[in-house]
Amino acid sequence: MKSAAIVMKTGLVPLTTISLRTSSAETLNQELEQRRKEAPALFAGLPCLLDLDGLDPQEARLESLVGLLRQNGLAPVGVRNLHESWQSQCRDLQLADFGQASSRDADTDNTPPPRSVRVYQGNVRSGQQVFWDGDLIIHGMVSAGAEVLAGGDIQIMGALRGRALAGIKGDLQAIVSCLQFDAELVAIAGQYQLFDGQHECKGQAVVIQLQDDQLTLNGDA
Amino acid sequence: MAKIIVVTSGKGGVGKTTTSAAVASALAMRGFKTAVIDFDVGLRNLDLIMGCERRVVYDFVNVIQQDATLNQALIRDKRLENLYVLPASQTRDKDALDQEGVKRVLDELAETFDYIICDSPAGIEHGAQMALYFADEAIIVTNPEVSSVRDSDRIIGILQSKSRRAREGGTVKEHLLLTRYNPERVERGEMLSVKDVEEILAIPLLGVIPESEAVLKASNQGVPVVHDQESDAGQAYDDAVARYLGEDRPHRFLDKQKKSFLKRVFGG
Numbered sequence: 001m002k003s004a005a006i007v008m009k010t011g012l013v014p015l016t017t018i019s020l021r022t023s024s025a026e027t028l029n030q031e032l033e034q035r036r037k038e039a040p041a042l043f044a045g046l047p048c049l050l051d052l053d054g055l056d057p058q059e060a061r062l063e064s065l066v067g068l069l070r071q072n073g074l075a076p077v078g079v080r081n082l083h084e085s086w087q088s089q090c091r092d093l094q095l096a097d098f099g100q101a102s103s104r105d106a107d108t109d110n111t112p113p114p115r116s117v118r119v120y121q122g123n124v125r126s127g128q129q130v131f132w133d134g135d136l137i138i139h140g141m142v143s144a145g146a147e148v149l150a151g152g153d154i155q156i157m158g159a160l161r162g163r164a165l166a167g168i169k170g171d172l173q174a175i176v177s178c179l180q181f182d183a184e185l186v187a188i189a190g191q192y193q194l195f196d197g198q199h200e201c202k203g204q205a206v207v208i209q210l211q212d213d214q215l216t217l218n219g220d221a
Numbered sequence: 222m223a224k225i226i227v228v229t230s231g232k233g234g235v236g237k238t239t240t241s242a243a244v245a246s247a248l249a250m251r252g253f254k255t256a257v258i259d260f261d262v263g264l265r266n267l268d269l270i271m272g273c274e275r276r277v278v279y280d281f282v283n284v285i286q287q288d289a290t291l292n293q294a295l296i297r298d299k300r301l302e303n304l305y306v307l308p309a310s311q312t313r314d315k316d317a318l319d320q321e322g323v324k325r326v327l328d329e330l331a332e333t334f335d336y337i338i339c340d341s342p343a344g345i346e347h348g349a350q351m352a353l354y355f356a357d358e359a360i361i362v363t364n365p366e367v368s369s370v371r372d373s374d375r376i377i378g379i380l381q382s383k384s385r386r387a388r389e390g391g392t393v394k395e396h397l398l399l400t401r402y403n404p405e406r407v408e409r410g411e412m413l414s415v416k417d418v419e420e421i422l423a424i425p426l427l428g429v430i431p432e433s434e435a436v437l438k439a440s441n442q443g444v445p446v447v448h449d450q451e452s453d454a455g456q457a458y459d460d461a462v463a464r465y466l467g468e469d470r471p472h473r474f475l476d477k478q479k480k481s482f483l484k485r486v487f488g489g
């Protein structure tokens with residue numbers, strides 16, 4: 001029999017994490033009220049996840065902490081980094097346990113925003129220039145006398161005989177890679193190096209990065 | 222439908238005109254109705270290589286400017302009845318060719334010819350771009366030296382970005398013709414090898430034409446070198462055209478000629 005009464009979907013629903021740095025009811029209430037006044041529309045019925053990392057179960061009851069949030073209009077749906085001795089209270093309050101996760105990861109997201117990628121099909125010939133703000137993939141070679149520039153990384157699926165300038169807006173993490181190295185010039189974030197065609201990596205696949213203001217080829221300066 | 226082939230190189234003096242004359246003649250010998258056009262306005266010499274300079278009355282620019290009809294300007298080859306030459310003007314300036322006019326001439330030729338060979342001037346400027354703009358295919362003439370290879374690379378870039386086919390999202394089929402190849406000098410490391418050039422340019426190799434005295438002799442006589450089937454260069458051009466038409470012919474003249482015993486003893 002086909003069920004039409006229930007439809008289940010998995011998806012990412014944004015959920016605000018609220019980390020409590022103290023269990024003092026007075027301090028918490030003051031701050032919550034102040035924030036609510038600043039942004040009442042944000043607080044009204046806001047579903048949130050309560051991060052209890054570092055709180056001492058001896059000092060507060062989970063019920064009263066959750067109560068404080070509710071009084072201020074928030075709608076806690078679950079907890080994270082729950083101390084063992086709070087587990088039964090959590091069940092009684094019918095909150096979901098989201099397990100143990102580092103709150104630092106949740107607070108400060110270090111992953112850079114995704115960069116747009118351009119795939120250039122074919123060879124970049126002498127006298128030609130290819131530029132892209134984000135990451136650039138050359139599906140071909142870069143001839144002597146040709147130039148490729150990118151705000152992000154440059155990946156060349158062939159020989160690099162011309163010039164490659166990555167991270168041209170100052171990205172020190174940018175890399176240049178190619179399958180056959182014989183570049184005239186490589187630059188990363190403005191640090192450039194000229195090559196005379198006699199480099200020991202000539203003809204080899206290389207990854208070029210910036211380390212302490214020096215370009216390194218496959219890890220060697 | 223006629224096929225338009227541009228013979229181009231970027232660099233001058235590498236053998237474009239020699240190649241245009243030889244390829245056009247070899248195609249005509251095989252029965253294809255062929256026209257060869259000199260795009261080198263101001264420096265015409267295709268007519269000299271073809272041996273028809275005395276019969277030039279009207280030229281390409283006259284036809285473009287509609288001072289003469291195409292039939293008035295086309296010169297029929299003395300040796301091959303399928304072959305016609307459209308000479309360049311000797312007096313006009315390089316910008317006398319305009320895209321509209323070139324298109325009109327090519328369209329008219331395309332009605333009756335099988336192949337149209339465009340002998341490009343040197344450089345990458347207006348004249349060279351006019352010669353390659355309407356091409357379906359390109360013969361890239363390259364000498365085994367760094368500057369010639371670099372210029373060929375540039376002209377390939379222009380073919381791939383500025384030709385009509387490229388603008389319409391297509392490609393111009395490229396053929397590498399390595400000319401003035403001197404195996405001894407390659408062996409001594411004074412010139413690039415076939416393999417080096419193939420690797421740098423990354424386009425299919427159509428043929429290798431050896432450096433040959435027969436070329437100078439042929440051009441002095443006004444007879445395209447492919448008529449001289451005794452000569453190495455004549456045979457190499459014939460091979461290249463056969464290959465172009467789909468025949469499977471091994472590459473020749475790539476290695477140093479071994480001197481015969483007598484030559485080694487008595488010098489030669």
Ligand SMILES: Nc1ncnc2c1ncn2[C@@H]1O[C@H](COP(=O)(O)OP(=O)(O)O)[C@@H](O)[C@H]1O
Nearest residue numbers: 233234235236237238239401431432433436437
């Ligand atoms: N295979 C060859 N062997 C010897 N000389 C050659 C060869 N090909 C071309 N040449 C010579 O090189 C010079 C330039 O040739 P040409 O065909 O006029 O070049 P382009 O049209 O590219 O300027 C001429 O003197 C020609 O005789």
Ligand SMILES: [Mg+2]
Nearest residue numbers: 237238261341
């Ligand atoms: Mg010429």
